[in-house]
Amino acid sequence: MLRASIKGLALSALLISTSAWSWGMNGHRVVGELAQQHLTPATEKAVKALLSEDSLAEVSTWADEMRANPNTFWKKQSGKWHYINIKDPSKMAQHNKAIEHKHQVEHILDGINYAVTTLKNNKASKEDKQFALKFLVHLVGDAHQPFHAGRKEDRGGNLIKVTFFKEETNLHSVFDTKLIEHQSLSYRELSDFIITRDKQKIAHMLDSRPADWLLESNQIAEKIYDSNETDISWEYIYRYTPVVKSRLLHGGIRLAGLLNQIFDKNSRPLETALKAVK
Template sequence: MNGKPSRGVEMTYKAVLIAATVAASLPSPAAAWGQLGHRVIGEIADERTSGKTRAEIELILGEEDLAEASTWADEERSNPAVFWQREAGPYHYVTVPEGQTYAEVGAPEEGDALSALDRFVATIRDPDASREDKALALRFIVHIVGDVHQPLHAGSGDDRGGNDVKVRWFGDNTNLHSVWDSKMIEGQNLSYTEYATWLNRQIEPIETIAWWDANPQVWIGESTRIRDTIYPAADEEVPNLGYAYQYEHLGTAEKRMQQAGVRLAAYLDWLFGVAVLPG
């Protein structure tokens, strides 16, 4: 060996470099909830799925729990593979203009979170799909259920889900999407297991029954209604958000994580044959 890579290796390096360059030039899609929120949702769901569902998940993911699986679809965003750089971006959100419903709008040609759910459900149920493909599908399903419960991941199509809405959060420059993804909940200084235990304990049995709905269009409808109430007043060019905004909206963000955890359990139970999808 002379230390010089072979032509095949050189071509691989070039392909990776080109893909990475292309990825860097593309607009970066938003990541709902950040790691903390997604893991809270996964942890809540892990406590609520049926025994059969947990066994089905273990056949696909092994020892990996739902909290760990929940962030994988965001962690792979830098993967130079064509799927991640050219295809998977729209799978994290839906677009529903104000005054309309998802049923009226539907998925765009490039797909969205809801069309991706259909695709990944089909993979899980395909007896010929590999375990690797099923693992990708299942991890993405876990992630998408969390995504569409974040109100700004059901965007209106006007401002990239609040990414274009510049704000200050306790004096630091950021945007509205980031406030909802992470800043409000990370400011509570809780680990995901602490946060999940606390929020799970607060869910009343009557709420579990009311929220146990495996229909994604219901979740999206809730998110769009909330979305239209969380924009700060446009009385200054860059609103300075802080305690008053947090007092008004933190409870909503926490409720959406609770609902997402319950709905993720409901969806997985349906996916693996424990329940029937309504509607």
Template sequence: MQIKKIIPFAFVIVALSLVSWGVVAHRSIGKIAENHLTPRAKIAVTNLLGAETMPLVSTYADDVRSAKEFSYTAPWHYVNLKQGLNYEQYVEALKADTGANVYNALLKMEKQLRDKNSSKADQVFALKFIIHLVGDLHQPFHVGRGEDKGGNDIKVKFRGRDTNMHSLWDSGLVEYNGFSFTEMATAFDNVSDDKIKKWQSDEVTVWLFESYQIATKLYAEAEESSDFDYTYYPNHSEIYKERMQKAGIRLAGFLNKIYQ
């Protein structure tokens, strides 16, 4: 009986680790964003979330996805377009894709949050998803290839342990240094004012294309060698750090613009 109980639990843990930035990453992004809200945006967010905070609701979209009534949101966490596109081609393909994906979901939730006729419950739902989706689209393998499920099917070793590319970039690298989300947010929230201004002025399509370009590079590295030793983390830590910084700073800018 014990074995039957343990196996499904372990399966759930593994499954969750494959679908999104890990809890530490999402909460760190939420905390960085919270630090950069304007007073007006901070009041609006607090009015919607009440006793909850941006870091704590940052995983809501993953938490509810397994529920039958929210199964339609599963494709909202990623977008897969063919490789080898330049920016103009990528934007054209992205905007031509009218299906459910992270780009269209973010725009939909933005519209719902801005709609003064939306109920408070609908606005809370939209806000929680925006907080999560901005984080997701900054994770390179959420903007990867459909044929390998965003790197999930690419098996690799990281410091001698079996994993896959998606899981490695979701949580393996993020959790490597053992930071809590508050420690990570404190360590990463040191971006210059010039960078903040630039990052917040970028279009959402730029955010996605950056992830797309990084994923392309990471795919090529994995094809060259799938056995990542102790050098992988120091060689890539600045990439994931900047993705998280950009996600937090841009999330704040996104909400500041809505509530300006």
């Protein structure tokens, strides 16, 4: 049972691989690719100045890859940037505060706020802005993975054992990777399949803030917890693959809108926040 006790499983958390930290590589790349297609020319120019030849899809996995770096920040501090535990959704506002320094970051919402503040700061160094942009691309993706706003006691589903077509795994990994890999598509193919040109849908996605994205993820995670399913196969895929695709699409659209608002002075929310895709 999905609600089974997790007492005694804390030590197993030490064995969880890096693949359980966030969307799998293709999930993050989809978010980056979708955003790249909606950047305005001014934003594209600003992004290129910081990333050179790298695309948003290419840098989207950087924040996970860097966790192998022996530097103290990456080993001891960066992990908490990727998630948030929401005990009381009605008090989400208390988590939303201005963050000006890396050491102030306590969770993913802080990380997003720090990155945005840094990118808007004309006095910030190019190195700091590169760090902020690469991390922001990753964090917006993470914010749309339901279990990055999951429960503290099971580490966002990492400690909940399930089977995926009889293969032992955990609930977090199912939504990070398994449901995406099961599509057997490259990140570009999956991006092409789920991208939308519907202006009304796009406007609805953009009419939100990072705190809202995390609340959405928390609500989805709670519904999945409540479904109490551990033996995952075709019916589960039928029900939840559309949820994963929707979250990836929301992440890509919102990342583009956020970057355009940061870098393009002519970009107006819900009006000219995104470049139309042909």
